[in-house]
Amino acid sequence: MSFSHANPPLVPSLRYCDSIEPELAAFIDALPKAELHLHIDGALPWEQIRSTDPSLPERPDVWDRNFRFASFEAFLELCDYYCMPWLTSLDRCAASVEAMIRTCAAQNVRYVETSIDLGAALRIGSPADVLAAMRVGASRVEGVTVRLFMGISRDALPRIGPVVHEVLDAPDLNGIDLHGIEPMPIEPWVVEFWRKAQEMGKMTKAHAGEFGPAASVREVVEKLNVTRVEHGTRAIENPEVVALLRDRNVILDVCPISNLKLQVVPSLAEHPIAALHRSGVICTLNTDDPLDFGSTLREEYALLVTEMGLDRQDLITIATNGFRAALLSVEEKNQLIGEVKRIGTSMLPASEGPVALER
Ligand SMILES: [Zn+2]
Numbered sequence: 001m002s003f004s005h006a007n008p009p010l011v012p013s014l015r016y017c018d019s020i021e022p023e024l025a026a027f028i029d030a031l032p033k034a035e036l037h038l039h040i041d042g043a044l045p046w047e048q049i050r051s052t053d054p055s056l057p058e059r060p061d062v063w064d065r066n067f068r069f070a071s072f073e074a075f076l077e078l079c080d081y082y083c084m085p086w087l088t089s090l091d092r093c094a095a096s097v098e099a100m101i102r103t104c105a106a107q108n109v110r111y112v113e114t115s116i117d118l119g120a121a122l123r124i125g126s127p128a129d130v131l132a133a134m135r136v137g138a139s140r141v142e143g144v145t146v147r148l149f150m151g152i153s154r155d156a157l158p159r160i161g162p163v164v165h166e167v168l169d170a171p172d173l174n175g176i177d178l179h180g181i182e183p184m185p186i187e188p189w190v191v192e193f194w195r196k197a198q199e200m201g202k203m204t205k206a207h208a209g210e211f212g213p214a215a216s217v218r219e220v221v222e223k224l225n226v227t228r229v230e231h232g233t234r235a236i237e238n239p240e241v242v243a244l245l246r247d248r249n250v251i252l253d254v255c256p257i258s259n260l261k262l263q264v265v266p267s268l269a270e271h272p273i274a275a276l277h278r279s280g281v282i283c284t285l286n287t288d289d290p291l292d293f294g295s296t297l298r299e300e301y302a303l304l305v306t307e308m309g310l311d312r313q314d315l316i317t318i319a320t321n322g323f324r325a326a327l328l329s330v331e332e333k334n335q336l337i338g339e340v341k342r343i344g345t346s347m348l349p350a351s352e353g354p355v356a357l358e359r
Contacts, residue, residue, distance in 0.1 A: 034322025042289025063294025097137030175203030182212030
């Protein structure tokens, strides 16, 4: 019997590790994982981008491990350069989401939260239509629960106009995520918009502490009442902000390779995820924009051990954090968390001992 598949499952090639020690690779691959910080417009499959321009190289130069973006603006320019020729229809949007989720599934990811920036979405349709197309693409992949977010920049209302208000009425919307650089203070319309979303039962997130300082992280927690901060990396610069995150059980959706390539950190060894984790801040591990960084989740996990000073028990905790954060029922969360702990603990080397049941 033969069968064909439009998007065969594919475990991405190694880009940051020369190799992953087989026992560690088996451990990472066996752990059920969540991916909570993933931008569709930054995760379009390279093969799809190349189909619009065969002169593009087989592999983007920006995936080189030594490549660094000179600025956030340079990164945004590249996003548009890749995104605009391909992401021109709802069908293509669905096809990209399907391929992206298959890549997640191939890395044993069971739960995904993904966002599309409103500016990119409006090039192909209304917020409701784009989210519906994303839902169609996600539904073609079995075994992965997908939640959909709209990314809204801090300047969206003045720049894009009142269509921003349509976002919250889209039936397929699970939540919103504040995007972009971090000018302070946050505009009053953003505070009002996030409050309204929360009243409607939507999950709300905010990018902060990436280019902005620890005060920017404090601002989104205190003014927007978010319990999910995308990155939050620079919170480490202020112990009071670290304590705030810990005391309020705020979850940081951290992406070390992204921070490296955008020069938020000078090296992975100097990334604060281990310090934040050890301070009791709930961290999850994610890839952000794999199209632009060449980041893959299994390498992000491997690098925690090989470059950032964490061990396999920490990987178990970080994987369970992903499901603690998930928009799933208590029963579904407990089942996935139980699976992570059971599989992870059974594969721990004797030197690392039994895993703690709770942090
Ligand atoms: Zn992001």
